[in-house]
Amino acid sequence: MSGLSETERAGFTKILSLMTKSDLLSLSDTVTNKMIVVENITAKETILAFTKNAEELLRRKKVQRDLIFKYLATEGVAMPPNSEKHMLIKRTLELWSSVKVVDENPQGEAAxxxxxxxxxxxxxxxxxxxxxxxxxxxxxxxxxxxxxxxxxxxxxxxxxxxxxxxxxxxxxxxxxxxxxxxxxxxxxxxxxxxxxxxxxxxxxxxxxxxxxxxxxxxxxxxxxxxxxxxxxxxxxxxxxxxxxxxxxxxxxxxxxxxxxxxxxxxxxxxxxxxxxxxxxxxxxxxxxxx
CATH class of the missing domain: 3.10.450.50 (Nuclear Transport Factor 2; Chain: A,)
Structure with a gap:
């Protein structure tokens, strides 16, 4: 059901790991329209499974601006500290898109x-x-x-x-x-x-x-x-x-x-x-x- 690539799933796993338990469960309810009751340990997989595309999930209210900023920083991507959320989303999508290109290039893997x-x-x-x-x-x-x-x-x-x-x-x-x-x-x-x-x-x-x-x-x-x-x-x-x-x-x-x-x-x-x-x-x- 998920429309996420492996690169996007890996990125979201890191972002979701930064969220509080209550926000994670709330986001799961939103993504599934409360059709599925989940525990904390399955919330991440449920969110990823019911997400149609990466941009949709990044724009969710519970995926806060600071979480995306921290994620980009840990991936070695510099952004101005006052960047608005839509700018961080755009840069994250660009990052994941570029990683997919690298993944298809065998010479880039080890690097x-x-x-x-x-x-x-x-x-x-x-x-x-x-x-x-x-x-x-x-x-x-x-x-x-x-x-x-x-x-x-x-x-x-x-x-x-x-x-x-x-x-x-x-x-x-x-x-x-x-x-x-x-x-x-x-x-x-x-x-x-x-x-x-x-x-x-x-x-x-x-x-x-x-x-x-x-x-x-x-x-x-x-x-x-x-x-x-x-x-x-x-x-x-x-x-x-x-x-x-x-x-x-x-x-x-x-x-x-x-x-x-x-x-x-x-x-x-x-x-x-x-x-x-x-x-x-x-x-x-x-x-x-x-």
Missing amino acids: SNSSDVNCGIGFDPLVLGQQFCQWFFQLLNSQNLSLGQQPQDWGPQHFWPDVKLRLLSKAGSEQMEEFLGADLVSLRFLALTRDERLLFSPNLDPRGLKALTSPHGLVLVAVAGTIHRDAVCLGIFEQIFGLIRSPLENNSWKIKFVNLKIRGQDALSGTDVAAPALTYNSSELQLLCS
Whole structure:
């Protein structure tokens, strides 16, 4: 009976997981016209089974704007914090449509999975950068327990043993922290999302994302985005990743270094928070490759 694709069903499963029990049961009553009495454990499947199309369900009153915004953020899609619900619906439908195209392309499957992004002839660093950022921020944001999602497989295995993190934060005062080693770097990132409940929303548009390569095999990915806690935008971030393949682990990409700069609202002074752009130019990024 359902008219949803597998991609749409997977997306709705995540969105519905963010809803309260009462809202979930109420939505089930609406979708089924109260023809079926469901328990909490079957409400999600009932809603999906009786939904004719994705847009219809997204427009339901109980599928609140904040739920769609949080879902997009966990999928690595940056949206302005003040986006209206119809804009979020449009972007969600575009996301699901693009995923269906990728699913039909066998070469794209491994790339969207994890850090096991492989590239061969015709390698485009910008494509790798987009795929890597979608994977990384979805994985990192899943550690934020306030989203009500099952945390994904975060840990030191995604970093080189000698990885280095430089964290510069400007919120009132300026503070610089440095961490060396996969365990410490992994734990510091985990503290940002799990303990401080931060949510990173990267801007993967051309103004917010750059990628380039060095002759030595290093791929540099730079991305800007917004940082949130619940429905509040706290500021913006710029993050630079150095990625190197690991020949002993199926040539998967692992993180060699990270430079993370965070600016709170009081340090922005007129910056466009809705869709932040990178302040690093290509020459500055190229120096990090040398």
